[in-house]
Amino acid sequence: MTSDRDPIQILIDEFRRLPGIGSKSAQRLVFYLLKEADEASNQLAEAILGLKAGLQLCSQCNNVTDKNPCRLCQDPNRDPKTICVVEEPFNVLSIEKSGGYRGRYHVLHGVISPINGVGPEDLKLKNLLERLADETVEEIIVATNPTAEGEATALYLSRLIKPLGLKVSRIASGIPVGSDIEYADSVTLSTALAGRRSL
Amino acid sequence: MTSDRDPIQILIDEFRRLPGIGSKSAQRLVFYLLKEADEASNQLAEAILGLKAGLQLCSQCNNVTDKNPCRLCQDPNRDPKTICVVEEPFNVLSIEKSGGYRGRYHVLHGVISPINGVGPEDLKLKNLLERLADETVEEIIVATNPTAEGEATALYLSRLIKPLGLKVSRIASGIPVGSDIEYADSVTLSTALAGRRSL
Numbered sequence: 325m326t327s328d329r330d331p332i333q334i335l336i337d338e339f340r341r342l343p344g345i346g347s348k349s350a351q352r353l354v355f356y357l358l359k360e361a362d363e364a365s366n367q368l369a370e371a372i373l374g375l376k377a378g379l380q381l382c383s384q385c386n387n388v389t390d391k392n393p394c395r396l397c398q399d400p401n402r403d404p405k406t407i408c409v410v411e412e413p414f415n416v417l418s419i420e421k422s423g424g425y426r427g428r429y430h431v432l433h434g435v436i437s438p439i440n441g442v443g444p445e446d447l448k449l450k451n452l453l454e455r456l457a458d459e460t461v462e463e464i465i466v467a468t469n470p471t472a473e474g475e476a477t478a479l480y481l482s483r484l485i486k487p488l489g490l491k492v493s494r495i496a497s498g499i500p501v502g503s504d505i506e507y508a509d510s511v512t513l514s515t516a517l518a519g520r521r522s523l
Numbered sequence: 524m525t526s527d528r529d530p531i532q533i534l535i536d537e538f539r540r541l542p543g544i545g546s547k548s549a550q551r552l553v554f555y556l557l558k559e560a561d562e563a564s565n566q567l568a569e570a571i572l573g574l575k576a577g578l579q580l581c582s583q584c585n586n587v588t589d590k591n592p593c594r595l596c597q598d599p600n601r602d603p604k605t606i607c608v609v610e611e612p613f614n615v616l617s618i619e620k621s622g623g624y625r626g627r628y629h630v631l632h633g634v635i636s637p638i639n640g641v642g643p644e645d646l647k648l649k650n651l652l653e654r655l656a657d658e659t660v661e662e663i664i665v666a667t668n669p670t671a672e673g674e675a676t677a678l679y680l681s682r683l684i685k686p687l688g689l690k691v692s693r694i695a696s697g698i699p700v701g702s703d704i705e706y707a708d709s710v711t712l713s714t715a716l717a718g719r720r721s722l
Contacts, residue, residue, distance in 0.1 A: 331578060331589050332616075335570040342567075343555050344548055354574065355613045356542050358587060362575055368541075369571040371534040372564055375556060379530060388557060390530050414554045417531075 332358075384455065386431040386448045388413045396420075396429060403427040405462040407455065409481060411435050411469060419467065427465075430455070435473040436480055444480055456488055463491040470497040470515075531557075583654065585630040585647045587612045595619075595628060602626040604661040606654065608680060610634050610668060618666065626664075629654070634672040635679055643679055655687055662690040669696040669714075 332354055339350035357365045381387070382394035389395065396402060396416070406427030410416055416429050432447040455461060466481050468474035482492045498516035499508050508516070531553055538549035556564045580586070581593035588594065595601060595615070605626030609615055615628050631646040654660060665680050667673035681691045697715035698707050707715070 330594070331570070331573050331576070332587065335574050338567045338570040342552050344551060349543055351613060351616060352543060353541050355611070357571065357574060358578070358612075365571055365574065368537045369568040371530070371537040372556065372568040372571070374530050375534050375553065375564065376561055377530070379557070388531065395529070412554070413557070414550060417550060 381431075384451065385429045386433060386451065387416050387429060401426075404460045406465060407452075407461055407463075408465045408467050409452070410467050411474065411477075415467065425465075432468070432477070435468055435471075435477045437473045437476075447477070449484075453484075456485065456490060461490065463493060465493050465495065467495045470495075580630075583650065584628045585632060585650065586615050586628060600625075603659045605664060606651075606660055606662075607664045607666050608651070609666050610673065610676075614666065624664075631667070631676070634667055634670075634676040636672045636675075646676070648683075652683075655684065655689060660689065662692060664692050664694065666694045669694075 335354045335357075336347070336350045339345050339353050340347055345353070357368070378390045379388050380390075380392060382389045382392055382397055384393045384397045387394050387396065391398070403426050407430050408419065408425055408427055409430045409432060410419070411432055411434065413431055413433075416431065419425050419429075430448075430452050432449070432452075434442055434447050436442060436444055436447070456464075464481065464485050466478040468477045478494050482494075485492050496519055497512065498519055499505055499512060505513065534553045534556075535546070535549045538544050538552050539546055544552070556567070577589045578587050579589075579591060581588045581591055581596055583592045583596045586593050586595065590597070602625050606629050607618065607624055607626055608629045608631060609618070610631055610633065612630055612632075615630065618624050618628075629647075629651050631648070631651075633641055633646050635641060635643055635646070655663075663680065663684050665677040667676045677693050681693075684691050695718055696711065697718055698704055698711060704712065
């Protein structure tokens with residue numbers, strides 16, 4: 325049946341199931357690719373095929389990578405004294421883009437969420453504890469999302485790691501830079517007030 | 524150099540060059556594909572590769588198609604007495620989706636645009652005239668965009684085709700259905716007034 329379908333419609337349907345792409349965007353993408361040179365659209369297809377071909381989780385930080393250990397774990401210029409703990413691999417990318425962090429990472433691949441049946445045993449904590457046994461680590465920055473699940477995970481990690489004599493910190497929550505106090509929701513505003521720092 | 528680059532970053536860059544996809548959307552798409560089963564992302568890649576593999580222009584209507592003549596030209600249920608002339612292949616898709624037309628199509632692959640150096644000789648008019656020589660055609664609906672170039676093309680077609688004794692019509696311009704007269708621009712509003720029809 326597939327062979328009889330229109331190749332244009334097949335690709336429109338494929339694009340449409342991706343997040344954030346509706347039927348008009350999908351149509352636009354397909355006709356853009358149609359006008360393009362063959363090599364350019366083949367490059368896109370090869371990049372998709374190549375995405376998972378060589379990818380694995382880094383044995384140290386659990387980030388998705390094509391090399392083990394990953395580029396970030398191998399980079400000698402990164403500070404081995406701090407580990408930033410995040411929920412998902414794409415959080416690493418966001419923090420890297422911000423340029424505000426030069427230490428190591430650890431990806432949990434989830435957060436504690438009793439409602440979804442996710443407990444601490446489902447998170448990638450085993451190799452985190454192994455890394456902490458190493459004497460060079462001094463501080464753990466918990467950068468899970470400021471949601472109920474993210475906070476619960478942060479609390480759990482803090483109780484787990486503090487007894488080992490390490491510093492555990494949490495990224496700041498508050499009013500986003502450039503936004504207006506007037507439009508901040510009340511939980512964010514009270515968090516920002518509670519988290520005030522002296523000038 | 525390519526082989527040393529991160530496959531995730533390669534695909535992010537590939538998605539980013541597509542229209543309407545910024546760096547955050549590209550990142551989101553890549554991590555969505557990463558979480559998906561391998562077969563699903565391979566299907567997407569194959570649909571991209573398959574897009575141009577068997578595609579050609581229909582010898583009758585110039586629409587992009589994997590069969591010649593295309594499905595629309597072959598469909599015996601479509602009225603051969605009207606031909607709707609459009610600028611680009613994706614216009615056919617939009618009109619088909621509207622469900623308001625059951626005749627044939629003809630794709631010009633462009634519009635007359637002296638500024639861009641596009642004259643009537645650059646449009647796919649030759650096989651349109653051949654089709655008009657066929658006695659079954661009675662009406663040509665010019666569905667080029669209501670822009671300066673689209674209107675010029677419509678005028679050109681009308682002068683070319685009317686002497687052949689065929690009816691030439693133009694799709695209506697006016698206030699979009701469901702929108703508000705208050706927000707219509709003045710050119711659209713005066714076009715809508717000029718194009719009023721009796722009730």
